[in-house]
Amino acid sequence: MSVLRVEAVEVRFGGVTALGGVDLQADAGRVTGLIGPNGAGKTTLFNVITGLQTPTAGRVYLDEQDVTHKKPHQRARLRVARTFQRLEVFGSLTTRENIMVAAEACQSWSNDNENPKVVTEEIIDRVGLRDVAESPVDALSTGLARLVELGRSMATRPRLLLLDEPGSGLDNNETDGLARILVELAGEGMAVLLVEHDMELVMRVCSEIFVLDFGRLIARGNPTEIQADEAVHAAYLGTEDDAKDTALEQVEEAVL
Numbered sequence: 291m292s293v294l295r296v297e298a299v300e301v302r303f304g305g306v307t308a309l310g311g312v313d314l315q316a317d318a319g320r321v322t323g324l325i326g327p328n329g330a331g332k333t334t335l336f337n338v339i340t341g342l343q344t345p346t347a348g349r350v351y352l353d354e355q356d357v358t359h360k361k362p363h364q365r366a367r368l369r370v371a372r373t374f375q376r377l378e379v380f381g382s383l384t385t386r387e388n389i390m391v392a393a394e395a396c397q398s399w400s401n402d403n404e405n406p407k408v409v410t411e412e413i414i415d416r417v418g419l420r421d422v423a424e425s426p427v428d429a430l431s432t433g434l435a436r437l438v439e440l441g442r443s444m445a446t447r448p449r450l451l452l453l454d455e456p457g458s459g460l461d462n463n464e465t466d467g468l469a470r471i472l473v474e475l476a477g478e479g480m481a482v483l484l485v486e487h488d489m490e491l492v493m494r495v496c497s498e499i500f501v502l503d504f505g506r507l508i509a510r511g512n513p514t515e516i517q518a519d520e521a522v523h524a525a526y527l528g529t530e531d532d533a534k535d536t537a538l539e540q541v542e543e544a545v546l
């Protein structure tokens with residue numbers, strides 16, 4: 291049984307079809323990738339999954355429960371957490387306070403008796419933020435601030451974790467740390483859904499990858515299959531944008 295199942299989801303913004311009949315699933319114990327060129331609909335799909343965007347058609351299931359019309363906070367209580375492409379942290383609060391806010395919120399609505407302070411310290415160590423635990427997040431690099439956001443999402447003990455470009459702004463060491471954490475979280479049974487333009491990272495940690503292009507699912511498979519997929523090549527090559535060509539080269543290098 292999949293933790294997340296998205297069925298025939300469609301989102302239209304006026305004349306733009308941001309998502310057209312997308313099916314996707316994310317299972318416990320693995321990192322699932324969601325990739326595609328800019329504007330493909332990845333963030334929109336995250337918004338549908340978390341309840342920030344109502345789909346014009348289709349359904350979202352969490353553990354086979356239909357949550358299509360549930361509010362974002364109701365889904366959070368079903369143990370869904372996310373990070374945002376445009377980084378959303380409490381800038382004037384410290385690293386520790388950012389994580390503690392989430393740990394305390396989680397304790398207030400869950401019945402496991404975890405101590406939020408203990409959870410917070412465990413996550414600070416796990417994400418490698420001990421040296422900046424007392425720093426206001428506004429004073430941190432983008433890479434570290436992204437790790438704070440990751441830590442905050444982990445503090446709600448999600449079963450489904452959605453990450454929207456967590457690798458953007460991270461240096462090589464931070465990216466290695468991120469890859470290790472994602473594999474560990476999946477190893478502990480979490481379902482992780484990863485949107486990421488860093489193809490090397492995607493190919494390294496994902497066991498299954500879904501590819502969107504112009505709101506349509508154009509491929510689904512393991513890293514080797516995705517690398518060999520002609521529709522994926524066409525989607526990334528059918529653009530003038532150098533960044534996307536670089537992404538395709540990374541796909542090839544990562545798998546070869």
Ligand SMILES: Nc1ncnc2c1ncn2[C@@H]1O[C@H](COP(=O)(O)OP(=O)(O)OP(=O)(O)O)[C@@H](O)[C@H]1O
Pocket residue numbers: 303306307308326327328329330331332333334335375
């Ligand atoms: N609130 C909105 N109103 C109108 N159009 C929108 C809105 N949000 C997204 N879109 C459009 O929907 C399409 C999908 O956008 P989305 O942000 O989901 O893509 P993405 O795959 O996350 O892209 P990126 O890799 O650049 O983050 C784009 O054409 C975008 O312009």
Ligand SMILES: [Mg+2]
Pocket residue numbers: 332333334375
């Ligand atoms: Mg996006």
